[in-house]
Amino acid sequence: MSLLISTEWLADHLHDPQLVIAHVGWEAESPHAARELYQRGHIPGALFFNLDTDLSDRSDLSLGRHPLPDPQRFVSVLASKGIGPRTKLVIYDDKAGSIALRLWWMMRWIGAPEAILLDGGFGKWRVENRPVELGSGRIPEPATEPLIPRVNSAMIASTNEVESIAQNGIILLDARAPERFHGEIEPIDIRAGHIPGAVNAPWAENLSDPATGTFKTPAELRARFESLDLTPQSQIVCSCGSGVTACHDIFALELAGFQGSRLYPGSWSEWIAKHPA
Known part of the structure; x- marks a missing residue:
């Protein structure tokens, strides 16, 4: 599917x-x-x-x-x-x-x-005026057969790797809005700015219609990422403020046919904790 x-x-x-x-x-x-x-x-x-x-x-x-x-x-x-x-x-x-x-x-x-x-x-x-439910929601029956985790640690990039992106040939994307990336505002974290060497790829630009939140087509997304000098062979790590909206970029990259991008889970909020001004 x-x-x-x-x-x-x-x-x-x-x-x-x-x-x-x-x-x-x-x-x-x-x-x-x-x-x-x-x-x-x-x-x-x-x-x-x-x-x-x-x-x-x-x-x-x-x-x-x-x-x-x-x-x-x-x-x-x-x-x-x-x-x-x-x-x-x-x-x-x-x-x-x-x-x-x-x-x-x-x-x-x-x-x-x-x-x-x-x-x-x-x-x-x-x-679209589809049905909506109010209240606390249903109480689910616990799963009778739980999942067995088979963790893929290769999906994660560490702070040490991000510190040496140039030497490792990694392209680090930052999914935050341009004004946060450029340090013009910072509504959440204690310091403004971005990780040295990062490329701004705002997650909202993956959308064809920001009003309804629908995604661009795979061809449109491919063109978007190619405009950032990415290729399907690029080693890509995605970041944001705290490893959340970065997943939007990873998803869009998958739709565009760019497989294997990784997440820096701590992103900017971990970076500034480990690299105080």
């Missing part, structure tokens, strides 16, 4: 017994705001995933704002939500995939079946 599905497809398969729909939430201003937004409306049957608690281990913030959790702990989170090796997992958010694709990447990282992104996410779903 494609990495993307349409709102039409999902509307026709909402009651598929093997389907689990994940609503991935995060709001910078409050740890509780994302769940409150979920409760005000979500796709019927969708389960809530919190970026901070379900997809991160924030016990050591020297590793960045959203360090990856222990794989076995992540598998336990999935099992508690009824996700096992035969589950069809559809993911979405209300931010054009910029948060949900962290879950897509993590499923690949642990060797789980491929998650599929709802193209356009909740924004497109609502614009």
